[in-house]
Amino acid sequence: MKITDDKFLLFLHVLDALIIQAPKRQEADAFKRVRLEFETLFAKELADARGENIPKN
Secondary structure (H helix, E strand, O other): OOOOHHHHHHHHHHHHHHHHHOOOHHHHHHHHHHHHHHHHHHHHHHHHHHOOOOOOO
16 A cells, blocks of 8 residues: 555544553553554655655664
8 A cells, every 4th residue: 555645644643543542551652652663664655755855864
C-alpha cells in the first residue's frame, strides 16, 4: 500500500486516539512507541512522495 499524507495523518490520529483512551499507562506507552516507529518507518516514503529529501543521520 502506498503511503500518502492523508493515510499517514489518519493513522497518526488513530494512534493518538488510542493513546488518549488507553486505560493503563503501559498501553499508552506502547501506542506511543508504535506511533514513533510508524513515523520513522514511513518518513522516507512520505518525503519521496512529497519530493523532499531527508538528510541521513
